Amino acid sequence: MTATTVDAPREKRGIPGLAQLQRIGRSLMMPIASLPAAALLLRLGQPDMLGKDGLAGMWGDWLLPVADVFGAAGGALFANLPIIFAIGVAIGYARKSDGSTALAALIGYLVFKGVSDVLSPYILGKPTEGGTQEMINYGVLGGIVMGLVAALLFQKYSRIKLPPYLAFFGGRRFVPIITAGMAIIVAVIGAFAYSAFDSGLGSVATFVAASPVLGGFVYGTLNRLLLPFGVHHILNSTLWFQLGDYTGSDGLVYQGDLTRFFHGDPSAGIFMTGFFPIMMFALPAAALAIIHTAKPARRKLVAGLMGSAALVSFLTGVTEPLEFTFMFLAWPLFVIHALLTGTSLAIVNWLGIHDGFGFSAGAIDYVLNFGIAQKPLLLIPIGLAYGAIYYFLFRWVIVRWNLPTPGRERDDAQDGGGAGGFLYDQPDDEPTGAAKGTAQVAGSTPA
Numbered sequence: 001m002t003a004t005t006v007d008a009p010r011e012k013r014g015i016p017g018l019a020q021l022q023r024i025g026r027s028l029m030m031p032i033a034s035l036p037a038a039a040l041l042l043r044l045g046q047p048d049m050l051g052k053d054g055l056a057g058m059w060g061d062w063l064l065p066v067a068d069v070f071g072a073a074g075g076a077l078f079a080n081l082p083i084i085f086a087i088g089v090a091i092g093y094a095r096k097s098d099g100s101t102a103l104a105a106l107i108g109y110l111v112f113k114g115v116s117d118v119l120s121p122y123i124l125g126k127p128t129e130g131g132t133q134e135m136i137n138y139g140v141l142g143g144i145v146m147g148l149v150a151a152l153l154f155q156k157y158s159r160i161k162l163p164p165y166l167a168f169f170g171g172r173r174f175v176p177i178i179t180a181g182m183a184i185i186v187a188v189i190g191a192f193a194y195s196a197f198d199s200g201l202g203s204v205a206t207f208v209a210a211s212p213v214l215g216g217f218v219y220g221t222l223n224r225l226l227l228p229f230g231v232h233h234i235l236n237s238t239l240w241f242q243l244g245d246y247t248g249s250d251g252l253v254y255q256g257d258l259t260r261f262f263h264g265d266p267s268a269g270i271f272m273t274g275f276f277p278i279m280m281f282a283l284p285a286a287a288l289a290i291i292h293t294a295k296p297a298r299r300k301l302v303a304g305l306m307g308s309a310a311l312v313s314f315l316t317g318v319t320e321p322l323e324f325t326f327m328f329l330a331w332p333l334f335v336i337h338a339l340l341t342g343t344s345l346a347i348v349n350w351l352g353i354h355d356g357f358g359f360s361a362g363a364i365d366y367v368l369n370f371g372i373a374q375k376p377l378l379l380i381p382i383g384l385a386y387g388a389i390y391y392f393l394f395r396w397v398i399v400r401w402n403l404p405t406p407g408r409e410r411d412d413a414q415d416g417g418g419a420g421g422f423l424y425d426q427p428d429d430e431p432t433g434a435a436k437g438t439a440q441v442a443g444s445t446p447a
Contacts, residue, residue, distance in 0.1 A: 021234065024148070027092030028233040031085040035258070038077035039358020040368070042262050045071020048371045078259055079252060081241060082143030083109055089147030094154045100172040105150035108179040112146050115187035116194075123191050136194045139255045140241035149186060150179045204243065212270045212349040220274055221342030224334070227320075228327055239271045261356035266374065269354035273379070274345025275361035279317040281383030282340065282390040284310035286333075287322055289394035294407025302407035317360025330403035333394060344386060353378050 047053040050067035077084065083106065090105035091097045116136040124134045138145070154175045162170040169177065190197075207215060219239065226232035241256035246265035248254055254263045261268035287310035294302040309322035326333045355373035357365035370376050398405055 022229065023093055024089075025233045027089045027147070027151075028085075028144070028237055030092040031081075031088030032233065032237075034077065034084055034088070036359040038074050039262055039365075040074070041070050042074025042078065043358070043368055043372070045069070045074060046372065074262075075250070078254065078262065081140050081259065082113075082138075085140050085143035085237075085241075086147040086150070089144050090150040090154070093148055094151035096158075097151065097154065098172070100158070100175050101150060101154045104154060104176040104179040105147045107176045108146040108150050108183040109143055111180045111183035112142055112187045112190075115184055116142070116191060119188070119191040123194060136191055137253075137255075138190060138194070138197070140237060142190070144237065145186065145190075146179075146183060149182055150175070153179050153182060201243065213346045216270055216274055216345030216349040217342040219271055219342075220345035221338050224323075224338035224341045227323065228334075243271075244268070258356060258358075261354070261372075262358070264372070266354065269356045269373070270349050271345070272357055272361065273348045273353050273355040273373075274341070275317065275357075276355060276366055276379045277344050277348070277383035277386045278341050279319055279361045280314050280363055280366065280379075281387035282344075283313045283319055283322050283337075285387035285391040286326075286337070286394045287313075289391045289398065290326065290405045290407070293395055293398045293405065298407040305406060313362070315362050315364055317357065317362030317365065319360075325406050326403075330398070330405050332401065333397060333403065333405070336393065336397065337390075340386070340389070344382070347382065348379070351375065351378060355379065 044050050045067045047067075050056060050063050050070060052061075052064065054067075056063035056067060086105040086109040087102045090101050094101045116138070120133060120135045123136060127133050154172075157174050157178055158172050160170055160174050161167075162174070219235070222235060223232050226235060239256070240258040243256060244260055244265075244267075246254050246260040246263060246268065248263040254260050254265070257268050257271040261272065287306040291299060291303045291306050306322070306325065309325065313319045313322050323334065323337070353373075353375045355366070355376050356369055358368075359365055366376070366379070397403065398408070402408075
């Protein structure tokens with residue numbers, strides 16, 4: 001009798017470090033979620049909204065202090081973005097985080113910023129007589145780094161036990177203390193690395209400024225391709241909150257494409273404008289193509305699913321409910337979508353169109369920011385053109401390659417074998433009697 005051994009199936013190893021990058025990407029969503037409030041408040045406080053050139057000019061000067069209040073509220077949030085990101089990332093990244101995590105992140109960032117400021121003359125040189133001191137300024141990146149540091153220290157030391165005479169400082173109380181000490185080390189290392197960092201970031205900004213068409217295409221394509229991995233927010237944060245400098249009318253220096261746009265930089269918006277044609281027109285058209293290529297018996301069900309997702313994309317710019325319906329089941333469509341998104345950013349940059357958003361590139365942000373955008377009306381015909389391209393191209397590719405988009409699954413999808421079984425409701429009743437016993441026996445049979 002010959003014994004045979006069956007090798008245990010090897011577990012598939014994921015991409016090294018991807019899980020951590022995904023956690024970082026998810027943690028960035030918390031501070032990013034505060035941006036719509038900041039953008040809306042700042043926008044309402046602008047002269048052409050509630051100010052002297054807007055409603056105050058028609059309804060009276062009593063609205064001027066109201067405009068100032070809204071503008072100051074939004075400006076305060078934008079001016080303190082590094083702190084918001086430090087706290088938000090720490091809470092979002094740490095497992096079982098609580099108030100001490102947020103406090104540690106706040107203390108860590110304040111120490112980091114204070115040490116960076118005091119080291120600036122030694123690293124960057126003292127100013128000439130009558131000049132202003134150049135400061136080490138990592139902006140939002142500094143907040144993100146300190147948020148991650150606070151989160152990691154919280155996970156490691158939140159349950160630490162100290163000797164009895166120091167027991168009061170044990171546990172969670174120890175986290176802000178160790179974070180402050182670590183912030184000094186991070187700030188010193190960051191100070192010595194700042195010249196290289198600033199030079200590298202400046203080179204990227206120079207490249208993008210010199211070639212916004214190519215830069216927009218590369219960013220737009222990568223933005224969508226990174227979406228399935230959940231790390232696109234890392235790329236967004238660098239460009240929206242870090243790249244480029246602009247001195248606003250209040251004398252403060254603002255960094256990042258998004259922040260500069262809302263403070264009046266006419267050159268800002270190159271990493272946002274091209275999303276409006278895609279999210280308001282192209283993706284809803286893709287949804288229509290998926291509906292029209294669905295099997296007739298399933299078209300009504302697919303129309304409900306895709307129609308609601310298309311409406312959300314058009315109004316708010318939230319595209320994930322729509323994109324995830326074909327991202328994995330029909331991945332060639334997603335690759336085409338990513339490349340076309342890149343071309344959209346390239347074209348609007350080539351035409352000199354500048355627009356922006358506080359939340360996403362939907363109709364709500366388009367209307368709100370219409371007054372501070374440049375050539376925003378051109379986005380409508382461009383969007384309609386992209387809508388036509390998406391509809392006919394998606395429809396042709398789906399039929400030509402027989403892609404399993406919603407409504408085109410195999411007929412056995414209802415039995416659980418199809419890739420698109422998510423379209424169908426589960427049976428209301430549990431199997432009973434002999435049927436239940438048969439199912440149990442079948443389920444226990446080895447494959």
